Amino acid sequence: MNTETLDGLMACPLFSGISQKEIIEMMHTIRYRVVTYHKGDLFCMAGSPCLHADIIVSGEMVANLIGPSGRVIRMSMHHSGNMLAPAFVFAQDNSYPVTVEVLKESQVFRLTVSDLTTLIEMDSRIAMNYMRILSNIVSYLTKKVSMLSMNVREKVSMFLREERKRQQTSRLYINMSRQELADHFGIQKYSLLRCLKEMREKGTIRIEGKYIHLL
Numbered sequence: 001m002n003t004e005t006l007d008g009l010m011a012c013p014l015f016s017g018i019s020q021k022e023i024i025e026m027m028h029t030i031r032y033r034v035v036t037y038h039k040g041d042l043f044c045m046a047g048s049p050c051l052h053a054d055i056i057v058s059g060e061m062v063a064n065l066i067g068p069s070g071r072v073i074r075m076s077m078h079h080s081g082n083m084l085a086p087a088f089v090f091a092q093d094n095s096y097p098v099t100v101e102v103l104k105e106s107q108v109f110r111l112t113v114s115d116l117t118t119l120i121e122m123d124s125r126i127a128m129n130y131m132r133i134l135s136n137i138v139s140y141l142t143k144k145v146s147m148l149s150m151n152v153r154e155k156v157s158m159f160l161r162e163e164r165k166r167q168q169t170s171r172l173y174i175n176m177s178r179q180e181l182a183d184h185f186g187i188q189k190y191s192l193l194r195c196l197k198e199m200r201e202k203g204t205i206r207i208e209g210k211y212i213h214l215l
Contacts, residue, residue: 001027004036005109008057013136016129026122032116035108037061043084043100043108050088050096053116056080059106062181063098074183075144085136086130089113148186152195155185159204160214169191170214 001024005114007024009015018026034057038042042067043061044050063079075098078084091112111119120127162171174181182189199205206213 004107005057006105006138008080009109010057011056011181012083013081013130013133014055014083014086014126017130018123022194026119029122030118031112033110033196036108037106037108039100039102039105041102043102043106045098046097047095050091050094051113053086053089053111053113054084055109055111056082056084057107057109059102060104061100061102061106062098065098069113071186072183074180076140077088083133084108089116150200152185152187152191153199155187156192156195156199159185160212164214169188172212172214174212 006020006023010020015023015081037059046066056078058080060085063075065073078100085096085151088096105187120130130199147158150158160172163174164170167173176184177190179189182192182200185192196205200207206215
C-alpha cells in the first residue's frame with residue numbers, strides 16, 4: 001500500500017481512532033484494489049447498483065441529483081477520505097440515487113461488501129465509526145430536504161449561518177463558484193445573484209471575491 005492510499009484511509013472517518021500500523025495490519029486480512037478515475041469520467045449514473053464500498057484516497061468528485069426536466073441539484077462534494085454512498089452498500093435497494101462525476105483525477109480504494117463486513121466484525125471501532133457515518137448522512141440529508149423547501153433568501157441565509165459556525169468567523173471563504181453555489185441550492189444562478197445583491201444593498205453582507213463578510 002503506497003503512502004497516498006494510506007493517507008487517504010487515515011483521513012476517512014471509517015478509520016477514525018485507528019493507527020496507521022493497525023490499518024496496514026487490517027489490510028492484510030482482506031482483499032482490496034485501488035481504481036483510477038480521470039477528470040470528466042462518470043463514477044456512477046443515478047440508478048446504477050452500488051456493488052462496492054469505495055473510499056476516495058485522492059482527487060475530487062461531485063454528486064448531482066438530476067431531475068426529469070434536467071434541473072441539477074448539487075448534493076455533495078467528495079474529497080480524499082470520503083466514503084461514496086456508504087448508506088447504500090447494505091441496502092436492499094442499493095441503486096445510486098445520484099450521478100457522481102469526477103472533477104479531478106481520483107484514486108478510489110475499493111472493497112467488496114463482504115470485506116467491509118469483515119472489517120466491521122473485526123473491530124468495534126470500525127463498527128461504531130460506520131454507524132456514525134450513517135447518522136451524519138441522515139442529519140445532512142434532513143437539512144438538505146429542509147433547504148429545498150425554503151425560498152432563495154432563506155436558503156442563502158441558512159447556508160451562511162452554517163458556514164459561520166463551521167469556519168468560526170464572520171469573514172466566510174466560499175470555495176464554490178456562483179454557478180456551483182446555485183446548483184447546491186437547486187436554484188437558477190440569476191436568482192442567487194439577485195438575492196446576494198439585495199442582501200448587500202440592505203447592509204447584511206459585503207462581498208469581496210470568494211469572501212462574504214457577514215455584517
